[in-house]
Amino acid sequence: MAVPNAQVSVHPETGENLSAVPVHKRIRAAIESAFAESRAFPFSMSDSILSWIGSNKDATIPSGLLDGIQNEIYRHIAAGDSTVEQRLRDDVRVSSCIAKGIGFFHHAAYELDDERLLSRRIVMIKEPKGVPALYYDGDTTAVMHI
Secondary structure (H helix, E strand, C coil), rough: CCCCCCCCCCCCCCCCCCCCCCCCHHHHHHHHHHHHHCCCCEECCCCHHHHHHHHCCCCCHHHHHHHHHHHHHHHHHCCCCHHHHHHHCCCCHHHHHHHHHHHHHHHHHHHHCCHHCCEEEEEEEECCCCCCCCEEECCCCCCCCC
């Protein structure tokens, strides 16, 4: 089944044709494109959220705990442009997805109990319009990259 608007295999900065390039390099180019197009939402794990989860395993993380991380994400994407930052804050759909993603990663990190995750930067990436995953070229689909 063909997916409309499949990702073009062209490097976002150099314009290099990537069709003959190894897939891991094409995925890296897709990640670079996500950052360039403000579709990448980086954050670090929060000790306070992990502690809260330890005491309240089955409850929803309060938005007050998530706000600081969300604000850092918005500032990173906006890069000093207050209009962009406010547009991100006002987009309820994006804000909701970011909050759910932050919560999901923190719950997973708590359950895995792996200290290495606490020092890692996590990046959530919104798919390009019309593409079903982080990277898709008709032959290869990547939903995550580690």
